[in-house]
Amino acid sequence: MVNAIFTREGPKRALITGASGGIGEAFARLLAEEDWELALVARNAEQLNRVAGVVHAEHGVAAHALPADLTDTRAIDHLAGKLAEMDFRPDVLINNAGFGLMGRALELDRQEQLQIIDLNVRALIDLTLRLLPHMRQQGAGGVLNVSSLAGFMPGPGMAVYYASKAAVLSFSEALAEEMRPHGVQVSALCPGPVKTGFQDRAGMRKSRITRLLPGHSAQRVARAGWQGFKEGRVVIVPGLFNSLAAMSVRFTPRFALRRMNAWLTGAHRGR
Ligand SMILES: NC(=O)c1ccc[n+]([C@@H]2O[C@H](COP(=O)([O-])OP(=O)(O)OC[C@H]3O[C@@H](n4cnc5c(N)ncnc54)[C@H](OP(=O)(O)O)[C@@H]3O)[C@@H](O)[C@H]2O)c1
Numbered sequence: 001m002v003n004a005i006f007t008r009e010g011p012k013r014a015l016i017t018g019a020s021g022g023i024g025e026a027f028a029r030l031l032a033e034e035d036w037e038l039a040l041v042a043r044n045a046e047q048l049n050r051v052a053g054v055v056h057a058e059h060g061v062a063a064h065a066l067p068a069d070l071t072d073t074r075a076i077d078h079l080a081g082k083l084a085e086m087d088f089r090p091d092v093l094i095n096n097a098g099f100g101l102m103g104r105a106l107e108l109d110r111q112e113q114l115q116i117i118d119l120n121v122r123a124l125i126d127l128t129l130r131l132l133p134h135m136r137q138q139g140a141g142g143v144l145n146v147s148s149l150a151g152f153m154p155g156p157g158m159a160v161y162y163a164s165k166a167a168v169l170s171f172s173e174a175l176a177e178e179m180r181p182h183g184v185q186v187s188a189l190c191p192g193p194v195k196t197g198f199q200d201r202a203g204m205r206k207s208r209i210t211r212l213l214p215g216h217s218a219q220r221v222a223r224a225g226w227q228g229f230k231e232g233r234v235v236i237v238p239g240l241f242n243s244l245a246a247m248s249v250r251f252t253p254r255f256a257l258r259r260m261n262a263w264l265t266g267a268h269r270g271r
Contacts, residue, residue, distance in 0.1 A: 014031050039063075041079065064086065095144070104156075142187070149191065187235070193213045204265075207264070224236060
C-alpha cells in the first residue's frame, strides 16, 4: 500500500542528517526535486549552507541548515527545540549521518569508537523516537535509516562500525513491524561500498575493501533508498552484487564470513 504521505496534498517536510555531503546531500537533492521542504543536519555549517543554497536555487524549496554534532546529546535537545520553534514537524526522517573507523578495536581510540555508537546508533534511535509520534498520529510518513551491508555480518578490522550497523538494521526491522498497523513506514537502507568522504574518515582508502569492491555513486544509492522507501520495502539493498552478498550471508558459515572480512580489512596483518 502506498504510504499516505505520497498522496496527501499540501507541504511535505523531511529532516535529513548527514546532509553536508555524500549520500545525505544526494537525498537532499532528490527530495527537493519532489518539492519536499527540508531540514538539513550535520556539523559543517558551511557545507550545509552550500547544500541548502543549491537545492533552494535549483528547485525553489525551503531548506533549513541546522548545524549540530549529533554525538552530543545536548545538541540533539537543542535541535529538537529549534524544530519546535520553527514548527517544523518532519513527515519523513532520513537518519543518514554516520561514520566508521578501520583498525583493530584494541588499537583504535576507545573514545572515538564510542562516538561511532553515539552517532550511528544513539542519535539515530533518539531522533527516531522523538519524531515518530507525529508520524503515527497522522498515519503517514516514516523513517529511512541508513544501515549498511556491514549490518548483515561481523566485521573484524571495523568491529564497532559493523556492530553499529547491525543494531540499525535490527532496530529498523523491528520498528517497521510495530509501525505497520499505523501506516508509518520504517526502512533500512543497506548499501555496499559508496564513493564518498566515508573512506577517508574511516582511514580505509588503501584497504582491500576499497580497492577490490566496486563502489556505487551516492546518487545511485540515495535513489535506490528513496524508491525502496516509497515502495514500502523494509530492507533495501542497492545493486545485484550487494543483494547477492546479503543473501549469501544466510548460508555461509559464520567462521568463513569472519575470516573473509578480516582479510578484506587486513585485520590479521602484523599479528
Ligand atoms: N560510503 C560507504 O561506503 C557507505 C557504505 C554503507 C553505508 N554507509 C553509510 O552511509 C551514511 C552516509 O555516509 P557517506 O558515505 O555519505 O559518508 P560521508 O560523505 O562521510 O557523509 C557522512 C555525513 O555524516 C555527517 N556527520 C558525521 N559526523 C557527524 C556528527 N558527529 N554529527 C552530525 N553529522 C555528522 C557528515 O557531516 P559533517 O562532517 O559535516 O558532520 C556527513 O554529512 C553513513 O551512515 C554510513 O555509515 C556508507
